Each structure stands twice: as C-alpha cells, then as structure tokens.
Amino acid sequence: MPDVNSTSPAPVFGEGQYDAIIIGAGFAGLYQLHCLRNRLGLKARVLEAADGIGGTWYWNRYPGARCDSESHSYCYSFSDELIRDWEWSERYPEHPEIRRYLDFVADRFDLKRDIQLGTRVAGASFDAATSRWTVTTEAGETFSAQFLITAVGCLSSANVPKIPGLEDFRGDWYHTGEWPHEGVDFAGKRVGQIGTGSTGIQAAPVIASQAAHLTVFQRTPNYSVPAHNAPLTQAFKDQVKSGYADIRRTMHATTNGHPFTIDDRSVFDVSPEERTEIYEKAWAKGGLQFRANFRDITTSLEANATAAEFIKDKIRAIVKDPETAAKLADIDHPYAAKRPPIDSFYFETFNRENVELADIRADPIERITQTGIRLQSGKEYPLDILVFATGFDAMTGPFLRMDIRGRDGLTLGEAWEAGPRTYLGLNVKGFPNLFTITGPGSPSVLCNMPVPIEQHAEWIAGCIAHMRKNDIATIEATEEATEAWAAEVNRAAEATLLPQASSSWYLGANVPGKPRVFMPYAGGMAKYRGICDEVAAEGYKGFELGKVAAHA
Numbered sequence: 001m002p003d004v005n006s007t008s009p010a011p012v013f014g015e016g017q018y019d020a021i022i023i024g025a026g027f028a029g030l031y032q033l034h035c036l037r038n039r040l041g042l043k044a045r046v047l048e049a050a051d052g053i054g055g056t057w058y059w060n061r062y063p064g065a066r067c068d069s070e071s072h073s074y075c076y077s078f079s080d081e082l083i084r085d086w087e088w089s090e091r092y093p094e095h096p097e098i099r100r101y102l103d104f105v106a107d108r109f110d111l112k113r114d115i116q117l118g119t120r121v122a123g124a125s126f127d128a129a130t131s132r133w134t135v136t137t138e139a140g141e142t143f144s145a146q147f148l149i150t151a152v153g154c155l156s157s158a159n160v161p162k163i164p165g166l167e168d169f170r171g172d173w174y175h176t177g178e179w180p181h182e183g184v185d186f187a188g189k190r191v192g193q194i195g196t197g198s199t200g201i202q203a204a205p206v207i208a209s210q211a212a213h214l215t216v217f218q219r220t221p222n223y224s225v226p227a228h229n230a231p232l233t234q235a236f237k238d239q240v241k242s243g244y245a246d247i248r249r250t251m252h253a254t255t256n257g258h259p260f261t262i263d264d265r266s267v268f269d270v271s272p273e274e275r276t277e278i279y280e281k282a283w284a285k286g287g288l289q290f291r292a293n294f295r296d297i298t299t300s301l302e303a304n305a306t307a308a309e310f311i312k313d314k315i316r317a318i319v320k321d322p323e324t325a326a327k328l329a330d331i332d333h334p335y336a337a338k339r340p341p342i343d344s345f346y347f348e349t350f351n352r353e354n355v356e357l358a359d360i361r362a363d364p365i366e367r368i369t370q371t372g373i374r375l376q377s378g379k380e381y382p383l384d385i386l387v388f389a390t391g392f393d394a395m396t397g398p399f400l401r402m403d404i405r406g407r408d409g410l411t412l413g414e415a416w417e418a419g420p421r422t423y424l425g426l427n428v429k430g431f432p433n434l435f436t437i438t439g440p441g442s443p444s445v446l447c448n449m450p451v452p453i454e455q456h457a458e459w460i461a462g463c464i465a466h467m468r469k470n471d472i473a474t475i476e477a478t479e480e481a482t483e484a485w486a487a488e489v490n491r492a493a494e495a496t497l498l499p500q501a502s503s504s505w506y507l508g509a510n511v512p513g514k515p516r517v518f519m520p521y522a523g524g525m526a527k528y529r530g531i532c533d534e535v536a537a538e539g540y541k542g543f544e545l546g547k548v549a550a551h552a
C-alpha cells in the first residue's frame with residue numbers, strides 16, 4: 001500500500017473547484033473524505049442527496065432494520081481511538097444506532113464542514129482537455145474536480161416492481177429502502193408485504209406485532225438462520241476493545257471480511273451425526289457464521305444440500321401449519337447462493353393468528369386494485385397498507401440514474417450496456433480519474449461492507465498520492481486489464497454456487513431487462529486486497545497513467 005501521507009502542494013482553487021468530489025455520505029464517503037482531506041490535504045467535497053449523513057442507513061428505517069454483521073465488526077477499523085471510544089449496545093446494531101455512530105465519526109474527524117447535504121448529483125462529464133470532471137447537481141450547481149469518487153452504495157436505488165394498478169391503490173404504500181422518517185402506524189391496519197429477502201424477513205415479525213393483519217406475499221422462499229440478537233455484555237465489550245488487533249487481522253484475512261474464519265473441514269470429513277451436532281450448535285449461536293461451518297458449503301452442491309436440508313427441517317419444525325411450512329421450505333436454490341438472511345422470529349411469525357402467507361409463485365399477483373391485491377386465481381386480499389420489501393436495482397442502479405459521461409461523451413449506460421465492466425471494480429475504461437468505491441466487480445456486497453470500503457478508500461487515496469507525487473494527471477483502466485478482470489470475476493463466481501440462484505440480484509435478475517451478469521467479485525476479500533496491493537506496487541499495472549497538466 002503506497003504512503004497515503006505523502007502529497008505534493010495543493011493547487012490554488014476558484015469557487016466550485018476541488019481536487020476531488022465524492023458522491024455520497026455513508027460509510028464510504030465519510031472515510032474517503034477523511035483519507036483525502038485529513039491525510040492527503042486535498043480539497044474535497046462530499047455531495048449527498050439526503051438531508052443527513054448515513055447512506056443506506058439514512059434511507060432504510062423500516063421496522064426491524066438492523067445490520068446482519070455483528071456490531072463490533074460493522075464499523076471502521078482504521079482508528080484505535082474510535083474503537084476505544086465508541087460502544088455498541090447490541091450484537092446487531094439497529095439503524096438509529098448506526099446513524100449515531102456515523103455522526104460520531106463525522107464529528108470526531110470534523111467531516112461535516114465538507115459535506116453538502118440535500119444535493120443530488122444529476123450528472124458528471126470528463127473534459128479531456130483539462131483532465132477534470134464537471135459535476136452538476138439537480139439544483140443546477142456545478143463543481144469541477146480532478147477526481148470523481150462515487151460512494152453511492154450498492155443497494156441504494158429502490159426497486160418498486162411495475163405491478164399493474166399501483167396507481168389505483170387507495171391505501172398507503174411504502175418501499176422499505178425509502179421509509180418515512182416519522183415511521184408508519186400499522187395499528188389496526190391490514191398490511192400486505194411483498195418480498196421475502198433479508199429486508200422482508202426482518203420487517204415481517206415487527207409489522208405483524210403491530211398490525212391487525214399481515215399477509216406476506218412470497219414469490220421465492222428463502223433460507224434464514226436466527227440472528228439471536230441480544231444486548232452485549234460488558235465482558236464482551238471489554239474483550240473486543242482489548243483484542244481488536246486480532247479481530248481486525250481476522251476480518252482482513254477472511255473471504256467475507258467477517259470477524260470469524262471459515263472452518264477448513266469438508267462437510268464430508270465428519271459423520272452425519274457430528275455434522276448435525278455442528279449445525280445445531282451454529283443454529284443456537286445464530287448469524288451469518290452458519291455458512292462458515294464447513295469450507296465447501298458455498299462451493300459444492302452436495303455439501304450445501306446438508307446445510308439446506310438442516311434449515312428446511314428447522315422451518316418445518318417451527319411453523320405449525322404444515323401447508324404454510326411446506327410453502328416456506330420449498331426453496332429452489334442452494335443455501336447462501338442468494339445473500340443469506342438472518343432473522344428474529346421470522347418463521348415463528350407464521351404461527352401468529354394475524355399472519356398469512358400468500359404463495360405468489362403458485363398463484364401470481366394479477367394486479368393491485370383500489371382496495372388491495374388480486375391474484376391470478378381471482379383471490380382478493382383487502383389491504384390498507386402495502387409494503388414493498390422488493391429490494392434494489394443493485395450495484396449498477398445508483399450509477400446509472402446519474403448521467404455520467406467519460407471520454408468523447410461516452411455515457412456509463414453505453415459503456416455498461418451489456419452489463420458492468422470495470423477494472424477491480426474501481427475504475428471504468430473511458431472514464432479517467434473516476435473511482436468507484438465498492439463498484440461492480442469488487443467484493444463489496446459479498447462482504448461485511450466496512451472492510452471493502454476501508455480498503456477501497458485507502459487504495460484510492462494511495463493512488464492519488466502516487467499520482468500527485470509523480471505528476472500524473474490521469475489514470476484509466478486499459479481494455480486489456482478490463483477484459484482480464486471480467487474473466488477473473490466470472491471465474492471466481494463459477495467456482496462457487498452463487499450463480500445458481502437464478503433470480504438473485506447479484507446477477508441483476510431481479511430487475512426486468514437488466515443484463516444478467518454476476519456483478520460482485522467472489523474471489524474473497526483477502527485475495528482481492530492482495531491483487532490491489534500488487535497492482536499498486538507494480539506502478540498501477542493495468543492502468544494507463546497520463547502525464548498532462550492536471551490543474552485548471
């Protein structure tokens with residue numbers, strides 16, 4: 001990793017002129033600003049559409065929204081002081097606590113003065129003559145910067161499916177990813193929830209506990225393992241603080257950036273009895289760690305089936321009505337081939353008198369009516385509130401809703417017509433000096449997000465420091481490196497069971513018309529970090545470095 005503390009003198013600026021514009025004030029944007037401004041001394045500005053910082057946690061305030069990564073790992077790890085001074089209250093942090101944490105970080109590093117809220121970026125275009133980006137906002141402001149850094153998140157473009165009739169619905173409807181800050185009063189209401197991904201699985205138990213009635217419209221049944229959320233004990237908090245160096249080392253050494261390692265044994269190294277015992281213990285412990293029980297759960301169908309069957313048995317044991325249990329357990333993809341949810345009493349929720357499961361794979365939604373949902377069979381569900389837990393136009397959506405134009409006016413939409421193409425998920429050919437934090441082609445969503453975010457922000461800062469030191473004005477991926485990286489992303493995905501979940505958002509399959517390309521890099525965070533370090537150490541191999549005058 002190059003020295004992020006070395007830099008050449010900053011140029012003189014006019015109004016709206018920056019070294020770097022960063023889009024987004026979530027985990028990524030905040031840390032990128034810290035790296036560039038506080039460490040490199042650059043003039044940087046964060047533009048954020050929301051009226052507050054927090055990124056995904058600003059928008060996702062739906063009932064039950066909490067992080068699936070354990071709190072002691074879902075945080076920045078770059079500062080020992082932060083680790084010392086911040087205290088999480090629960091095993092999995094709830095959304096307000098994460099916002100409080102990010103606010104604390106922003107204050108600690110004096111970030112807010114360079115974050116412009118309520119500013120949605122409409123587009124950006126690269127001028128080859130000056131090697132600078134012009135960024136325009138929806139309000140008509142313009143900014144100029146040598147570097148454009150997107151910190152827009154992977155899951156920030158809400159996907160409201162085009163189900164006929166929504167405009168006729170006389171009740172209220174909400175998407176979980178754009179939840180009203182004042183909350184929603186479900187008391188006495190008949191609620192319909194569409195979607196049973198990680199979000200729906202978190203929301204349903206809470207909505208059910210508040211509403212008169214909840215119907216969960218399930219298209220694809222899903223696995224889930226109990227979260228077993230609980231307040232953290234003082235002993236655990238102390239242990240985390242005193243042993244953080246080891247925790248950080250583990251997070252950096254593992255595939256998914258979590259604070260636990262994947263067991264090296266195969267499912268078939270142990271007897272069926274021992275395996276069941278291991279699964280039982282993991283079920284009792286709860287969390288995403290379940291998939292780390294054996295090394296081949298995520299790579300071998302045969303091995304995976306043992307975990308899948310264990311979870312399906314649990315569903316059938318928890319859910320009392322056999323017909324409902326059968327519908328919930330009729331899962332068509334390998335365990336963890338889609339992002340594995342964890343839950344707090346999701347399957348138990350279907351034992352409540354006021355909860356019903358509608359199987360819309362067997363009987364699809366025909367339309368939304370003025371008063372509810374009608375299925376193709378003609379069955380009607382009268383509803384007062386409709387909740388779309390229908391996910392996101394993931395990974396590419398947040399980019400493509402902006403008009404980003406690179407060399408010769410090439411739009412990102414054109415460059416990605418057949419699916420996203422990047423080098424390391426960090427840069428796109430034709431778009432010099434554009435850095436995409438956790439962009440498509442990087443490990444991102446397959447990881448505990450703060451880990452890839454920190455790695456990206458530090459790598460980008462190191463790259464900019466190198467450019468400044470060596471009078472390099474532009475950096476741009478080569479076609480050859482882009483091709484080779486696309487092949488590596490495909491190879492890494494094919495080595496796992498991930499592409500086998502055909503309706504997964506990893507493949508873009510949840511958005512009609514979106515190209516089917518496996519978007520995240522499945523080779524593991526530790527391997528990816530090594531590749532990025534090697535690229536930097538070898539003089540940014542795979543990038544073309546341009547030596548023209550940079551500063552306007």
Ligand code: NAP
Nearest residue numbers: 066067068161195196197198199200219220339389390391
């Ligand atoms: P998701 O995983 O994409 O799930 C969307 C759900 O909506 C699926 O059940 C999907 O069914 C259904 N759906 C979509 N369009 C539909 C339609 N037209 N008709 C009927 N059903 C439809 O979205 P998500 O649950 O919001 O989760 C997205 C990602 O966000 C997660 O995978 C995770 O990475 C992240 N997340 C993290 C946390 C956390 O850490 N706590 C919490 C929530 C989400 P099909 O499967 O049939 O398409």
